[in-house]
């Protein structure tokens with residue numbers, strides 16, 4: 230990732246890299262990103278060949294994010310959009326967020342009492358993961374099981390992040406060792422999630438009469454309910470392998486991205502108390518010091534929205550979108566792009582570019598209220614100035630839900646507590662890559678109750 234930053238300076242907006250057996254075409258300029266993902270959207274909408282490790286976790290590309298551009302992808306994505314993130318479903322699931330937020334606040338208070346401060350990332354990950362487990366399986370499960378699911382999820386993400394052995398011929402010892410470890414982890418993932426799949430199936434098949442106390446969402450409200458009946462072309466009915474994989478995809482895609490955003494946002498609120506005070510005042514003005522913050526309330530808080538957008542700009546959770554591939558040989562920026570190459574879009578550069586953003590390294594939410602961020606289209610369709618969710622056909626289908634999680638958690642945490650640095654231990658802004666770009670030394674902060 231950081232190598233690409235340097236190579237960009239040397240080789241310009243598009244260049245090729247050879248990684249073992251694969252050709253990577255790296256694209257770094259806003260104009261070429263827009264040309265490929267928006268103007269030539271359907272051509273660049275596919276995904277490249279997967280390594281055997283990744284194929285294991287996607288059961289042969291049976292996820293929305295890994296499927297090639299074609300009928301399987303269309304069926305899975307359409308189902309996800311209509312079943313999981315249509316506005317009525319988001320409203321129907323708001324009790325899940327309420328329940329998870331209450332647990333979140335209790336956990337923060339407990340950790341603060343016990344240790345004198347709180348760790349932001351781990352708490353936010355756990356809360357968002359618990360929301361997504363409930364959205365997927367309709368189940369309210371114990372914190373111990375959520376922690377287990379979350380730990381496996383983290384291992385799967387680290388395992389499936391592209392690494393050197395993925396690009397090596399399959400007979401090398403390094404590769405074989407990695408595949409062995411991947412198979413063990415896949416077994417663990419199945420052991421952890423299959424019981425939930427079976428419990429939910431029994432609940433649905435009994436018409437809700439199976440009195441399992443964990444099953445709390447009504448039939449039809451959980452993502453997996455829609456998958457039980459789905460028969461994608463060429464795949465037929467989905468088996469337990471596919472069901473585990475598709476639900477894990479939601480948890481993988483939605484947890485770290487949102488938790489990372491919260492960690493960076495709070496870092497800036499801790500370092501810049503003026504911004505935090507301004508946000509607190511907006512919250513108090515909207516709902517009062519102790520008022521309930523509803524999902525409709527956060528949508529109306531313009532300063533909160535500006536802080537979150539500035540966090541997406543300054544710290545995009547992923548510096549590249551997922552790997553793309555062209556559906557056929559094509560041309561881009563004077564280069565021939567073969568259909569079997571990985572096309573990698575380095576989107577973080579756009580938000581670091583001083584010709585696009587004034588003082589790009591400064592964290593200044595106000596730019597989204599008055600200045601160079603006003604009217605910025607985060608979907609990139611009218612031109613790319615920032616694209617935390619990607620752009621075009623493969624844009625994140627859950628950007629509204631992801632943003633809602635971030636808005637709600639941030640507003641609740643700032644309404645309840647003043648966040649300050651741990652004495653003699655100022656936060657360290659060094660970044661590191663762990664699926665998303667996180668703080669190398671996770672943020673810890675002292676929380677002071679507001680009332």
Ligand code: HEM
Nearest residue numbers: 293294479482483486487550551617618619623625627631
């Ligand atoms: C702050 C939160 C989030 C951010 C920043 C984010 C960002 C992204 C990005 C950059 C991509 C890749 C786009 C591309 O390849 O061009 C993506 C894809 C995806 N995201 Fe998100 N995401 C977030 C939350 C979520 C949530 C909550 C879910 C699920 C509930 C989700 C589900 C997906 C899926 C299924 C894809 C694959 C789309 C496809 O290939 O067609 N994301 N997201």
